[in-house]
Amino acid sequence: MFLLKYILRNLFRHRLRSVLTVVGIAVAVLAFGLLRTLVGLWYSGAEHASDTRLVTRNSISLVFPLPISYLERIRGVPGVTTVSYGSWFGAYYKEPKNFFANYAIEPKGYMELYPEFTLSPQEKNDFLLDRKGCIVGQRLAKTYGWKVGDLITLKGTIYPGQWEFVLRGIYHGREKATEERILLFHWDYLNEAMRQTVPRRADQVGYFIVGVKKPELASEVALAIDSLFKNSLAETLTETEKAFHMGFVSMTEAIMIAIQIVSYMVIAIIMVVAANTMAMTARERIGEYATLKTLGFKGWHLAGLIFGESVIISFLGGLLGVAATFPAASWIETELAQFFPYFSVSGETLLLELLAALSVGVVSGIFPTWRGATIRIADGLKRIG
Structure with a gap:
């Protein structure tokens, strides 16, 4: 003492x-x-990735697309429950500094695969029915003062031009780690524009999101998917969502x-x-x-x-x-x-x-x-x- x-x-x-x-x-x-x-x-991102989601992309690089015709063949693989697809859009709002993640997706399957993006039944239905509609995360909506019903115009970089969307819903993350700074819209809306302006870029997607019945089947399903397209013009690489995220992390x-x-x-x-x-x-x-x-x-x-x-x-x-x-x-x-x-x-x-x-x-x-x-x-x- x-x-x-x-x-x-x-x-x-x-x-x-x-x-x-x-x-x-x-x-x-x-x-x-x-x-x-x-x-x-x-x-x-990798730590909170789902064990029952796989990502299928071009085996060469993510920047190379895959034909949309691969969709039905992937659905037929045993162990697969749901398949969706999407493309990185890469647009910004008003000025280049207002850049955030935005994707063109197949909405029905995507919403099933990502239940952590929570919408009210009305907002979800409005989004699914409106091909020009989009949804955004709560944080992103708060940043720019957006509200449901607003007309949002993005300036494309990968897909040049002025792109207009109607905000049909603002989703909330089910968990704190859920990303709430994303804009999602219909892939069909993008594809129709490509058919009219750049036909060679139509009917192509950046990646497929594949849901499997249980985590134990992930490696088996991944091998089965990649074997389907072996020696094709666009071979695939299928990996777990965690491995997909770690690929980006490894770059830095x-x-x-x-x-x-x-x-x-x-x-x-x-x-x-x-x-x-x-x-x-x-x-x-x-x-x-x-x-x-x-x-x-x-x-x-x-x-x-x-x-x-x-x-x-x-x-x-x-x-x-x-x-x-x-x-x-x-x-x-x-x-x-x-x-x-x-x-x-x-x-x-x-x-x-x-x-x-x-x-x-x-x-x-x-x-x-x-x-x-x-x-x-x-x-x-x-x-x-």
Whole structure:
């Protein structure tokens, strides 16, 4: 109890130095947590992918289309329950900076395959019946102030021209991780325009979405689909939805690894700063430690004083960093909604933040503790005066 009181009294003897150290550790812990959350979100699409959905695309690349005639042959594969299809549209709203995901899809099968996109029965029916209709996610509608019944005009890039859609529904994500920044419209609407303007691009889709009865059949169904079109002009590659998402993630894996390295480097840097602060503190108090030894205090008493102060300062910084994580994540989720479907910090990340702060305290306190505990009384007393 005496040691604890002594540590608490020593904590803020140099208030400015101690406060700056606590704030520095808090900022480092906050940065560590946010960077780890960012990396986790990058992989969230794959983590939340369905085990019963497969994606069939051109085996060469996703940019090469597949004939719509493949649809019925895929439906006939044993184990397949539902098949839909779609194409990446790649248009923007008013200005190029207003870019978001938009797809031309076969609506009936797509809505069956993606029950996480929830619409009211009326909105769903209106969308299915209106070939010029579209639906958008709640976040996207909020960003541009759209409401049901609005006329939305997009400017095409892959499919040039001005494209008009009637907003028939605003879907909500069944889970927090569900993407709510997508616009979906009828593939038939796109295909009819292609038949009139660029006939060679008609009757082609970017991919097929295949529903299977149970996850155990996924690999068997994928092989069966690809074997159907082997040695054809457009061979296919069928993979699970998770593998499909991971294909995109792997393109930026080097960036994600770099971000992870930076998150650990932030902790390493603040560890060096904290170690220098504790070393400076211990050096200033060498005379005090020698005096305590003359009064009968042992080396382990002094070790407890120095090490305890280091750990408590770091822990306070960690708590402050964890507390700051919540408003920071909330701000990012609100202000940067166009980049992140959600920005929720997991309990695991919060625990790692505290562990990182404690590791800073432990490592930065080792050398000052050793020096203070092993100082000889005569050498310490020379520092007095």
